[in-house]
Amino acid sequence: MNADTSPNTAPSTSQPVDPSQNTSAETMLSVRDVTLAFGPKVIQHDISFDVKRGSIFAVMGGSGCGKSTLLKSMIGLLRPAKGEYLVGTENYWAGGDQDRVRIGRRFGVLFQSGALWSSMTVGENVALPMQMFTSLKPHTIRQLVELKLGLVGMLHAIDQFPSELSGGMKKRAGLARAMSLDPDILFFDEPSAGLDPITSARLDELILNLRDGLGATIVLVSHELSSLFAIADDGIFLDPDSKTAIAHGSPTWMRDHCDNPMVHAFMHRERTAPTSDGDR
Numbered sequence: 001m002n003a004d005t006s007p008n009t010a011p012s013t014s015q016p017v018d019p020s021q022n023t024s025a026e027t028m029l030s031v032r033d034v035t036l037a038f039g040p041k042v043i044q045h046d047i048s049f050d051v052k053r054g055s056i057f058a059v060m061g062g063s064g065c066g067k068s069t070l071l072k073s074m075i076g077l078l079r080p081a082k083g084e085y086l087v088g089t090e091n092y093w094a095g096g097d098q099d100r101v102r103i104g105r106r107f108g109v110l111f112q113s114g115a116l117w118s119s120m121t122v123g124e125n126v127a128l129p130m131q132m133f134t135s136l137k138p139h140t141i142r143q144l145v146e147l148k149l150g151l152v153g154m155l156h157a158i159d160q161f162p163s164e165l166s167g168g169m170k171k172r173a174g175l176a177r178a179m180s181l182d183p184d185i186l187f188f189d190e191p192s193a194g195l196d197p198i199t200s201a202r203l204d205e206l207i208l209n210l211r212d213g214l215g216a217t218i219v220l221v222s223h224e225l226s227s228l229f230a231i232a233d234d235g236i237f238l239d240p241d242s243k244t245a246i247a248h249g250s251p252t253w254m255r256d257h258c259d260n261p262m263v264h265a266f267m268h269r270e271r272t273a274p275t276s277d278g279d280r
């Protein structure tokens with residue numbers, strides 16, 4: 001991302017920006033001057049960035065800075081106090097509920113826990129969005145479920161219940177369900193949380209395969225540095241003190257070239273001084 005001031009690409013603040021970003025790729029999601037708040041409590045303000053088609057975009061920052069709040073807002077669970085989200089050319093919050101439901105169908109979400117229905121098999125979990133939102137016939141749904149589970153290496157577990165799965169398998173099954181309706185954008189909340197390093201590395205590989213093999217566009221929240229360096233093409237770093245973005249670029253660029261002390265410390269796993277909110 002360069003410091004271009006065209007409305008499609010420019011962060012509104014003067015944070016350090018990675019100059020190596022591909023600004024010509026199609027923008028799938030544009031976050032424009034967004035402020036997030038719970039009542040009078042502002043969590044982040046004036047956040048702007050673009051997510052490009054076929055890229056992996058990471059929302060980064062220390063604990064409590066507002067990563068999950070931003071993700072929640074991007075998937076339509078929290079209306080921003082100010083600013084807008086453009087999904088392709090559509091303004092997510094500008095229309096009515098029906099418009100939001102329609103646009104939201106273009107999103108697939110993988111929650112931290114996998115969020116599978118415990119009383120349904122893996123196959124039934126993946127089939128559910130298709131049964132709810134399409135008029136596909138049962139045998140077509142079954143074929144699609146098998147396809148999605150095959151993509152994440154979980155076809156063998158189609159008839160198992162979530163309680164029979166390991167943490168990594170639950171994530172994979174959750175991923176298959178997130179892809180159930182062929183979303184334009186996948187959102188992952190801490191995909192590696194709770195996984196051992198090997199399982200986490202396998203999940204990273206799978207996420208890269210989805211990007212490279214299917215051209216998936218992915219937005220994720222993570223503070224797993226090894227995972228961020230391995231998979232993310234672009235990202236934003238949120239600061240809990242100034243309550244806005246303080247760097248914009250790939251995690252490797254932030255690690256190697258960003259001289260903001262907070263970003264540098266985070267990317268190099270250094271301790272920073274406790275802030276007013278305590279030692280995060």
Ligand SMILES: Nc1ncnc2c1ncn2[C@@H]1O[C@H](COP(=O)(O)OP(=O)(O)OP(=O)(O)O)[C@@H](O)[C@H]1O
Binds near residue numbers: 041061063
């Ligand atoms: N429903 C809510 N009402 C009021 N404040 C909230 C609410 N949800 C989150 N917050 C506050 O918003 C801030 C950001 O929380 P959030 O969970 O988005 O941070 P995070 O960066 O995702 O943290 P972590 O990395 O620890 O998961 C925190 O101060 C939190 O207490």
